Amino acid sequence: MSPFPRTPLFLALAIASGGSLAQEDTRPLSTRWATDYTGLAEIGVGYVSDENFEFGEYNGLNEDGAIFIGNLDWSGSGDGSFWNLSGNNVGLDTREGQARWRNQRWDVWFEIDSQQQVRNNSGRTPFRGGDVLLLPDDWVSGVNTSDFAALDASLRDFDQELTRDRYTLGVKATLNSAWSVEGTLFYEEKGGDRDMGAAIFPNTSAGDAAILPRAVDFENTELDLTINYADGPLALTGNIFYSEFDNGDDLLQWQNPYANFGPDVRFPDGFGGLALEPDNEFYRARLTGTWIVSPTLRVQVDGSFGRTEQDQAFAGFTVNPNLEVPGVLPRDNLGGEYETKVFDGRVFWNPIRKLRLEGYFHGEERDYDVPRDGYQYVLGDAWPIPDSAGRLFNTAHSYSINTYGIEGSYPLPLRSKLWLTYEYEEIERDNAAVMESDEDRYKLRYRLPILSNLNLRLEALYGDRDADEYVWDQSYFARLDTERINATPDSQRYLNHPLLSQYHIATRERAEGRLDMDWQPTADWNIALNLLYREDDYDETELGLTDETLESVSVTANWVAASNLVLSAWISSNDYESEQAGRAFRGGPDKNAFEVFPPLPQASDPSRNWGVDVEDEAIAVGFAVEWSPTERMDLSATYSYQDTESDYDFSNGGADDLSDEPFAQDYESEMHHLVLEGVWHFRDAISLGVNYQYWNFDSEDWAISGVRQNSMDKVLSLGEQPADEDLHYIGTSIIYRWQ
Numbered sequence: 001m002s003p004f005p006r007t008p009l010f011l012a013l014a015i016a017s018g019g020s021l022a023q024e025d026t027r028p029l030s031t032r033w034a035t036d037y038t039g040l041a042e043i044g045v046g047y048v049s050d051e052n053f054e055f056g057e058y059n060g061l062n063e064d065g066a067i068f069i070g071n072l073d074w075s076g077s078g079d080g081s082f083w084n085l086s087g088n089n090v091g092l093d094t095r096e097g098q099a100r101w102r103n104q105r106w107d108v109w110f111e112i113d114s115q116q117q118v119r120n121n122s123g124r125t126p127f128r129g130g131d132v133l134l135l136p137d138d139w140v141s142g143v144n145t146s147d148f149a150a151l152d153a154s155l156r157d158f159d160q161e162l163t164r165d166r167y168t169l170g171v172k173a174t175l176n177s178a179w180s181v182e183g184t185l186f187y188e189e190k191g192g193d194r195d196m197g198a199a200i201f202p203n204t205s206a207g208d209a210a211i212l213p214r215a216v217d218f219e220n221t222e223l224d225l226t227i228n229y230a231d232g233p234l235a236l237t238g239n240i241f242y243s244e245f246d247n248g249d250d251l252l253q254w255q256n257p258y259a260n261f262g263p264d265v266r267f268p269d270g271f272g273g274l275a276l277e278p279d280n281e282f283y284r285a286r287l288t289g290t291w292i293v294s295p296t297l298r299v300q301v302d303g304s305f306g307r308t309e310q311d312q313a314f315a316g317f318t319v320n321p322n323l324e325v326p327g328v329l330p331r332d333n334l335g336g337e338y339e340t341k342v343f344d345g346r347v348f349w350n351p352i353r354k355l356r357l358e359g360y361f362h363g364e365e366r367d368y369d370v371p372r373d374g375y376q377y378v379l380g381d382a383w384p385i386p387d388s389a390g391r392l393f394n395t396a397h398s399y400s401i402n403t404y405g406i407e408g409s410y411p412l413p414l415r416s417k418l419w420l421t422y423e424y425e426e427i428e429r430d431n432a433a434v435m436e437s438d439e440d441r442y443k444l445r446y447r448l449p450i451l452s453n454l455n456l457r458l459e460a461l462y463g464d465r466d467a468d469e470y471v472w473d474q475s476y477f478a479r480l481d482t483e484r485i486n487a488t489p490d491s492q493r494y495l496n497h498p499l500l501s502q503y504h505i506a507t508r509e510r511a512e513g514r515l516d517m518d519w520q521p522t523a524d525w526n527i528a529l530n531l532l533y534r535e536d537d538y539d540e541t542e543l544g545l546t547d548e549t550l551e552s553v554s555v556t557a558n559w560v561a562a563s564n565l566v567l568s569a570w571i572s573s574n575d576y577e578s579e580q581a582g583r584a585f586r587g588g589p590d591k592n593a594f595e596v597f598p599p600l601p602q603a604s605d606p607s608r609n610w611g612v613d614v615e616d617e618a619i620a621v622g623f624a625v626e627w628s629p630t631e632r633m634d635l636s637a638t639y640s641y642q643d644t645e646s647d648y649d650f651s652n653g654g655a656d657d658l659s660d661e662p663f664a665q666d667y668e669s670e671m672h673h674l675v676l677e678g679v680w681h682f683r684d685a686i687s688l689g690v691n692y693q694y695w696n697f698d699s700e701d702w703a704i705s706g707v708r709q710n711s712m713d714k715v716l717s718l719g720e721q722p723a724d725e726d727l728h729y730i731g732t733s734i735i736y737r738w739q
Contacts, residue, residue: 014377030682031492037685037737039074046691046731052670053118053694054723055162060092061729062118062161067091080104093163105516107172112165119194123211123718126154126257126710130215133254141259143269146264148257155709158213158718163194178231181486186222190213195718200256200272201380205587207260210716217248218277233292241284246279250312253319264322265382271321278312278334294569296350306340318378319570326376326384334394336370354411362403369429374481389483394477397428419445431478434498434505436544439465453520463510469539470506472498491592497583497603498593501538503545509537524560541581543609548578564628576616582656584608609653610660618644632681642671647704669699679735689733697725 005559025032038640046067048056056062068091075084080103087097093116100109126148127133140149165188172182196214203206222243229236256270264270284306292298310725311333346360374391378384385391405423412418428436441463448456476495477485485493496502507712517529532552539543554572561567585591593603602608622640629635645668672695681687699722709719 024584025684029684032684035737038076039738040072040735041074041731041737042071042733042735044068044069044731044733046729048727048729050725050727051121052723053121054697054725054727055727057118058094058116060089060094060116062566063135064727067577069585076490077485105174106169109168110172111168111170114166117162120720121157121159121161122723123158123160123195123720125158125208125211125213125318125718126151126156126709126716127213127254128156131252133212133252135255135257135267139257140266141257141277143259144438144713145716146713147244147259148710148716151710155636155719158195158299159195160192160194162190162194162216164188164190170246178229180228182228184222184224184265186220186224188218188220188222189218190218191673196252196274197319198252198254198272198274199380200258200261200270200382202265203379207380208256208260208714210251210254210257211718212254214252215249219246219248220244234289235291236287236289239284239288243280244283245277245280245282249276250278251275251315251319261382264320264464267320269320270381271319273315275315277308279312280308280312282306282308284340293480298348299346300346302342304340304342306342307337308340309337311335317384318381319559320378321382323378323381324384324511326378326386327388330373330375331371333677334370336368337665338366338368338370338398341365341367351665356409358407360403360405360407362401362405364401366399368398370394370396372396387483389481389487391484392479393481397432399432400428402426403557414448416446416448418447419443421445429505431474432505433471433474433502434467434469435474436472437465437505437507439463445724455518457514457516459512461510462510463508465506465508465510467505467507468639470501472496472500486665489592491594492587494593497543497585499583500543501541501545503538506538506544509539511535511537520696526558528556530552530554540680543581543583545577547583548576551575566626570620570622571617572620574616574618578614579611580614581609581611583608584655605653605655607653607655608658610652610658613649613651615647615649616644617646618642634677634679634681634717636677638673638675640671640673642669644669667701668701669697672696685737687735689735691729691731691733693729694727695725695727697723699711699723 008342018694046061046069048064048067050059051064052062061067070087070090072085072087072090074086075082077083081101082103083099085099085103087095089095090097093114096111096113098109098111100107102108119421126139129137136150136154138150139154140147142148147153150719166186168184170184171183182373193213193215195424196212197209198212199209200206204402214699221244222241225240251273253271253273256265256267256272269711284304286302286304288302288555289300293299308395313333314329314331317323318327341364342363346358349357349359351357372393374388374393376385376388377396378393403423403425405421407419407421409419419451420683421441423441423443423493424438425437425441426438441461443459443461446456446458452454456463459510474492477494481497512534513532515529515531517527519527519529530553532550533547535547552572552574554570557568559567583603583606585593585605585608590602595601596606620640620642623637624638625636627635644667648662648666650660652660672694673696675690677690679687679689701722704720705722707717707719711717711719
């Protein structure tokens with residue numbers, strides 16, 4: 001029985017029909033079930049003691065109270081055909097099921113897969129509605145959240161739950177020994193609620209924000225068609241894929257709870273709006289193949305071409321009808337599409353008996369075909385841009401990636417083996433701060449069986465990414481109107497500080513080492529050790545991410561103490577550290593980042609630098625026991641403990657108005673999870689099961705601990721609190737098998 005209700009509690013469906021076999025059968029129970037029985041059914045009732053969102057995040061056990069769970073697995077065969085009917089967790093929101101029939105030529109199946117994700121449900125909100133969020137009629141507005149006198153009385157619970165139901169219909173036909181075809185049709189619905197941040201503002205330095213409850217209503221349809229050919233040394237697969245995404249809500253609107261920015265913007269007439277994920281379509285054609293040229297030479301290719309299209313109609317300039325619209329949109333919809341081309345090729349060659357060489361290439365190109373236009377806009381649903389100088393231009397971000405690699409392996413004495421790999425990667429980008437970058441990667445792997453029962457695997461990697469000159473003003477010139485650029489002083493023509501590097505495209509050196517050990521001191525013992533160390537050094541970055549390291553250690557041990565007793569234990573530790581630097585500055589004259597003589601504007605002043613060192617630590621410990629005191633009794637116990645902690649250490653360059661005062665608390669969580677299970681096979685066809693779980697999860701989070709809905713003047717939040725869960729799950733079950 002698994003820890004989560006694949007095996008909950010069950011009541012007997014057909015006890016009357018379940019009796020012992022006519023004659024005593026000396027075969028093991030597992031053998032009898034595998035050969036004599038074609039069906040299994042479980043029916044049961046479980047009980048969760050408390051409502052939660054950590055324990056039940058993905059397993060459907062987030063509500064308190066009784067649950068019904070049923071499982072079925074039924075198969076049959078005859079006349080050269082086979083069929084199967086299965087269903088798991090049919091009483092939960094995480095149910096799944098399949099019906100399948102196949103013979104030597106045909107394979108037909110239908111699947112249902114439901115999933116649920118639950119997030120922090122402790123928040124509360126005054127907003128009501130779906131895609132148009134309204135405040136109560138007696139709402140009392142104000143300049144700051146502390147002025148919302150009716151806030152507490154207006155709050156209602158907000159459950160952040162997303163459910164997904166996916167339906168699959170598939171058919172596969174074997175035409176002859178060389179050809180087969182397969183087609184699958186997927187349809188998926190995703191719905192529920194989650195949070196979303198939004199604001200109403202007349203400029204980027206003054207805004208009235210709120211965390212909104214956002215309804216989710218997605219539909220996705222996919223069609224996948226495949227044809228396979230395999231004959232002798234040649235195998236080919238052709239594939240056509242199509243998907244269509246449909247968002248039931250195009251726009252999220254909310255009533256402004258604040259009393260700022262004039263009568264047309266403030267409560268009750270002011271509204272804000274956010275466009276949501278647009279409908280889109282995707283097409284892809286793909287061809288893969290393998291050709292065995294000779295016993296020592298093999299070639300593989302994999303190429304695809306895809307296109308994404310998005311032409312959903314634009315929303316208006318603003319949802320607020322009281323504001324003056326600055327002009328007309330340059331077009332009705334984006335009319336955008338981009339093409340993705342991917343090619344992978346590999347050649348495997350054994351030039352001599354022991355030497356194995358592999359050469360490979362990966363090419364990827366994304367080409368955006370999007371009309372470039374200048375868009376005037378209403379800033380934050382509060383302030384219309386008065387003239388064309390305020391226009392923003394959409395930009396395309398095409399790129400290409402080419403990776404070349406070669407790997408050689410050769411066996412060495414003492415049954416060891418050595419692998420050497422070299423990769424070279426080059427990337428070209430449009431409208432990015434770094435237009436071109438390249439990286440050399442070197443990898444060494446070594447496998448050494450020290451003893452017949454002890455194996456070591458070592459791996460070392462070094463990567464050196466070299467980025468071209470950092471063009472910090474690229475995004476500025478690509479997005480803004482010429483009039484606005486010309487009206488802005490040269491020293492302020494940037495969006496990100498000129499010294500700020502984006503880590504994913506910055507120059508970087510990476511060093512990584514791994515050690516994996518498998519040791520079997522006796523036939524009954526197995527011990528595994530895994531070590532990982534990785535360091536990324538952004539040696540040319542002044543502001544941004546400058547360094548990060550990861551250290552990971554894990555040890556697992558398994559002991560078969562007896563034929564009916566197995567013990568396992570594990571411990572792992574992960575430590576991640578990063579260093580970041582930034583500079584605090586205002587706009588206007590203080591945005592000048594190029595002055596070298598005092599008095600320095602803020603953007604040029606290194607004393608306004610700040611830094612934060614982050615350390616994330618996670619420790620996991622656990623053990624498991626599986627014991628069968630008799631042939632008809634199975635017992636198991638599993639205990640897991642996890643502890644995570646994040647520390648933030650702040651520093652600054654010495655400016656009087658900058659503080660390095662630490663947070664009152666960092667982030668910390670602690671989890672205990674105990675699972676006890678027992679199954680009594682009191683008949684060959686009927687078993688009784690018990691499942692008990694104890695769960696304790698406690699966390700402290702500086703971002704939300706003690707923060708109420710109105711704790712921040714300009715952010716109306718949900719008032720979520722960290723998880724503090726202490727609960728029990730218990731159940732009994734009956735499992736019935738039939739022939």
